Amino acid sequence: MSKDSKAPSYPFASGGWGSLKSVAGILTQEKVPLKDSTILLKQNKPDGFMCVSCSWAKPADPHMFEFCESGAKATAWDTTARRMTPDFFDVHRVSSLLSWPDHDLEEAGRITAPMRYDAATDKYVEVTWEQAFAEISQELNALDPETVVFYTSGRASLETAYMYQLFVRMYGCNNLPDSSNMCHESSSVGLKEAIGVGVGTITLEDFGKTDLMFFFGQNTGTNSPRMLHQLQHARERGVPIITFNPLREPGLVSFANPQSPVQMLTPAQTRISTQYHQVKAGGDTAAMLGLCKAVIEADDQARAQGLPRVLDVEFIDTHTTGFEEFAACARATEWSEIEKISGLGRAALLEAADEYMKANAVMAHYGMGLTQHRLGVQNVRMLCNILFLRGNIGKPGAGPSPIRGHSNVQGQRTVGVTEKPELAPLDQLAKQFSFEPPRKKGMNTIEAFEAIVKGEARAVVNLGGNLVRSVPDRLQTEPAWARLRLTVSVATKLNRSHLVHGEVSYVLPCLSRIETHRTPKGDQAVSMEDSTGCMHGSRGVTEPASDKARAEPFIVAGIAKATLGQRSTIDWDAWRDDYALVRDEIAKTYPEIFHDFNARMWEPGGFHRPLPACQRQWKTQSGKAEFIVPHSLGEDPDMPEKVPDALRLMTLRSDSQFNTTIYNLGDRFRGVKGTRMVIFMNKADMEKRQLREGQQITLQTIADDGIDRRLAGLEVKAYEIPEGCIGGYYPECNVLLPLWHYAKESKVPGAKSIPVRVVAPSGSALR
Numbered sequence: 001m002s003k004d005s006k007a008p009s010y011p012f013a014s015g016g017w018g019s020l021k022s023v024a025g026i027l028t029q030e031k032v033p034l035k036d037s038t039i040l041l042k043q044n045k046p047d048g049f050m051c052v053s054c055s056w057a058k059p060a061d062p063h064m065f066e067f068c069e070s071g072a073k074a075t076a077w078d079t080t081a082r083r084m085t086p087d088f089f090d091v092h093r094v095s096s097l098l099s100w101p102d103h104d105l106e107e108a109g110r111i112t113a114p115m116r117y118d119a120a121t122d123k124y125v126e127v128t129w130e131q132a133f134a135e136i137s138q139e140l141n142a143l144d145p146e147t148v149v150f151y152t153s154g155r156a157s158l159e160t161a162y163m164y165q166l167f168v169r170m171y172g173c174n175n176l177p178d179s180s181n182m183c184h185e186s187s188s189v190g191l192k193e194a195i196g197v198g199v200g201t202i203t204l205e206d207f208g209k210t211d212l213m214f215f216f217g218q219n220t221g222t223n224s225p226r227m228l229h230q231l232q233h234a235r236e237r238g239v240p241i242i243t244f245n246p247l248r249e250p251g252l253v254s255f256a257n258p259q260s261p262v263q264m265l266t267p268a269q270t271r272i273s274t275q276y277h278q279v280k281a282g283g284d285t286a287a288m289l290g291l292c293k294a295v296i297e298a299d300d301q302a303r304a305q306g307l308p309r310v311l312d313v314e315f316i317d318t319h320t321t322g323f324e325e326f327a328a329c330a331r332a333t334e335w336s337e338i339e340k341i342s343g344l345g346r347a348a349l350l351e352a353a354d355e356y357m358k359a360n361a362v363m364a365h366y367g368m369g370l371t372q373h374r375l376g377v378q379n380v381r382m383l384c385n386i387l388f389l390r391g392n393i394g395k396p397g398a399g400p401s402p403i404r405g406h407s408n409v410q411g412q413r414t415v416g417v418t419e420k421p422e423l424a425p426l427d428q429l430a431k432q433f434s435f436e437p438p439r440k441k442g443m444n445t446i447e448a449f450e451a452i453v454k455g456e457a458r459a460v461v462n463l464g465g466n467l468v469r470s471v472p473d474r475l476q477t478e479p480a481w482a483r484l485r486l487t488v489s490v491a492t493k494l495n496r497s498h499l500v501h502g503e504v505s506y507v508l509p510c511l512s513r514i515e516t517h518r519t520p521k522g523d524q525a526v527s528m529e530d531s532t533g534c535m536h537g538s539r540g541v542t543e544p545a546s547d548k549a550r551a552e553p554f555i556v557a558g559i560a561k562a563t564l565g566q567r568s569t570i571d572w573d574a575w576r577d578d579y580a581l582v583r584d585e586i587a588k589t590y591p592e593i594f595h596d597f598n599a600r601m602w603e604p605g606g607f608h609r610p611l612p613a614c615q616r617q618w619k620t621q622s623g624k625a626e627f628i629v630p631h632s633l634g635e636d637p638d639m640p641e642k643v644p645d646a647l648r649l650m651t652l653r654s655d656s657q658f659n660t661t662i663y664n665l666g667d668r669f670r671g672v673k674g675t676r677m678v679i680f681m682n683k684a685d686m687e688k689r690q691l692r693e694g695q696q697i698t699l700q701t702i703a704d705d706g707i708d709r710r711l712a713g714l715e716v717k718a719y720e721i722p723e724g725c726i727g728g729y730y731p732e733c734n735v736l737l738p739l740w741h742y743a744k745e746s747k748v749p750g751a752k753s754i755p756v757r758v759v760a761p762s763g764s765a766l767r
């Protein structure tokens with residue numbers, strides 16, 4: 001089952017005609033005016049706007065259509081003709097909306113006016129911006145800053161994010177969790193320890209120079225589809241791609257380029273993965289150790305026979321620490337152990353290792369399949385171990401490549417949105433803005449929800465996001481959210497986190513970056529950092545969704561000015577109207593990265609931030625790149641070995657969602673129609689439990705904390721997935737994910753490995 005030579009089970013390549021049809025469908029569904037559909041031509045262009053979907057790199061020489069199916073859907077979702085005006089609540093009371101699915105709430109359209117919850121009528125009612133800022137500031141000033149959480153979802157621009165973190169620190173805390181806490185924080189921690197920078201080291205140029213690519217747990221076809229162009233070009237040069245993924249994802253199997261007339265008119269498709277290994281969920285550390293063992297033992301043999309070395313000895317000696325301990329561990333680990341935990345045969349791993357040993361420059365791409373595990377940080381470090389063995393970092397065509405999520409999630413961290421005080425330039429901020437920033441560590445997302453559940457956190461301000469849906473343990477976290485004193489949500493569309501609200505609750509409508517940000521100082525541009533560390537300018541191209549919606553800098557400046565009053569020396573109004581002033585301050589705070597920011601932001605392809613690891617300078621504790629010895633191969637301390645019917649549940653994204661935003665039900669690539677309540681299961685696991693295709697089941701979390709977590713109404717779908725592993729959709733399955741089931745070092749929830757069993761609705765386990 002591991003090495004793939006069979007035809008894909010999905011009959012169509014990812015991309016292709018299905019992709020074009022799907023784009024046309026969403027433009028119609030959202031009633032995007034015809035003239036506005038040409039805005040797709042401005043997407044990801046040096047003079048246009050940066051897509052609001054994924055964070056994949058934007059090339060200097062873009063295609064005529066530099067967008068993909070997912071990006072087009074995201075654009076259509078924001079530029080929709082539908083509007084949710086305050087009179088929506090005359091028809092629908094807030095409590096009645098609690099039964100609405102996520103899709104329907106957002107489908108109500110763009111929010112048009114600032115609103116406050118009115119308990120007497122159970123409605124959100126329109127307020128003026130002045131009223132909103134005045135009351136929010138009063139509430140904030142009545143609270144202890146350490147009990148207030150300021151969340152950021154990863155879409156806000158560099159300018160907004162910088163203003164926001166500064167406001168929060170002036171207000172008095174470092175409670176700045178963001179979406180990466182549930183996402184690539186395992187990379188931020190793991191890469192920092194291993195190579196001294198918490199981000200990937202590759203850029204688009206490396207794709208032309210690489211000899212081999214690994215793919216661990218990232219679903220390119222739906223989550224970063226524009227990257228398929230780079231993969232396709234590399235494949236055309238004969239570059240092998242070796243994929244490790246429990247599911248056979250069509251986008252990683254083959255690709256028909258919807259923008260290539262030849263591929264669209266002939267059945268030609270590019271085969272993407274040359275080897276496809278269906279590793280068990282959570283089996284990656286074992287699989288990677290197997291690869292390393294093969295390479296190290298091949299080197300042992302070469303040395304014994306006086307043949308050229310397989311390892312990059314010079315790199316290891318000059319640049320790394322910990323190699324001998326790691327090599328000893330790899331040699332000592334039995335293949336049988338590796339095979340059992342990874343679910344892959346030794347022959348398959350040797351085949352992957354053989355390709356690796358032939359290649360001079362190797363990139364390793366990865367996503368949530370590695371990071372969202374109890375051992376997520378170790379997974380990231382193991383990936384570095386593989387690269388170190390043959391010096392695959394700090395040279396062209398090589399390096400680790402975490403594929404980031406939200407379009408500016410990496411950038412927000414770069415400009416100071418972090419709960420870890422040591423990662424923010426506090427001394428510089430103190431000097432630059434004459435205040436004393438708090439030094440105490442703030443709360444990350446998990447810690448914030450632990451505090452919310454305990455009643456210790458009293459308010460949450462949300463710059464985007466839908467936390468009630470995106471965080472684990474809905475049975476605990478959602479009722480706790482409703483007990484908050486204050487919830488403030490800066491948002492484009494209505495979502496469940498606005499309906500399950502605090503005692504005082506505001507929904508503040510913001511503009512998307514696709515829209516023109518018009519101020520008394522003229523139209524303003526914003527900027528963001530892509531997954532490869534390149535910074536880009538972005539100009540809005542459509543009219544604002546409503547004349548009462550405001551750009552995010554306006555909203556952040558409004559709250560900051562009202563809350564801080566005399567405590568801040570900043571001219572928030574000036575920043576609100578002229579974002580170039582904010583960029584000047586960013587450049588002062590981070591001169592190495594952002595010098596001449598206003599001029600450089602329009603460089604085609606973006607400007608790259610300097611990364612010491614690219615020059616083989618290691619800002620780690622030891623001053624070297626650090627190997628680690630994995631402390632456990634058995635992936636998950638929460639996975640009960642002794643429960644015979646235990647299954648590992650991975651929560652996944654469909655091709656028609658952006659996180660908690662559900663564009664449509666169904667999943668074209670995985671052959672699911674009209675529903676999201678599906679569980680993908682191996683046929684053998686179905687037979688063991690006497691389950692039929694399409695049968696409805698209930699899943700229950702296996703945990704001994706006294707909480708009964710269940711999800712009913714899930715339909716079984718037979719799928720090519722390793723035995724013992726099942727897949728379901730996020731966010732529907734979040735009710736099953738315990739809050740404490742996270743990676744120890746990064747606190748990223750273990751969303752790709754939830755221990756569950758199938759139970760009959762009555763509660764007795766099905767046999």
Ligand SMILES: Nc1nc2c(c(=O)[nH]1)N[C@H]1C(S)=C(S)[C@@H](COP(=O)(O)OP(=O)(O)OC[C@H]3O[C@@H](n4cnc5c(=O)[nH]c(N)nc54)[C@H](O)[C@@H]3O)O[C@H]1N2
Pocket residue numbers: 053054055070071183184216217218219220222223224244245246247249279280281282283284366367368369370404405406650651652653655657658659752
């Ligand atoms: N269209 C669209 N684009 C998006 C998003 C979206 O929702 N929609 N979300 C954005 C965000 S915030 C993020 S973080 C990224 C997420 O993008 P991805 O990193 O691709 O995340 P997931 O879709 O959760 O899927 C992860 C993949 O990992 C595999 N996997 C699961 N468990 C394991 C495992 O144990 N080992 C291995 N090797 N593989 C495993 C799954 O089969 C799946 O193919 O995408 C971003 N882009």
Ligand SMILES: Nc1nc2c(c(=O)[nH]1)N[C@H]1C(S)=C(S)[C@@H](COP(=O)(O)OP(=O)(O)OC[C@H]3O[C@@H](n4cnc5c(=O)[nH]c(N)nc54)[C@H](O)[C@@H]3O)O[C@H]1N2
Pocket residue numbers: 106152153154155156179180182183184368372405406463464465466467470471490491492493494495510511512513552651652653658659660661730731733734737751
């Ligand atoms: N079980 C499970 N849980 C997961 C995951 C998983 O794979 N499995 N993935 C995790 C990951 S990787 C992530 S990143 C999180 C995401 O979690 P969140 O950040 O909480 O969620 P999003 O769905 O990205 O946020 C959607 C909302 O953002 C608002 N919005 C959209 N555009 C804008 C904008 O331009 N500005 C503002 N201010 N608001 C806007 C809209 O109102 C929309 O309803 O979820 C995590 N949770």
Ligand SMILES: [Mo]
Pocket residue numbers: 179180182183184404405406
């Ligand atoms: Mo993410």
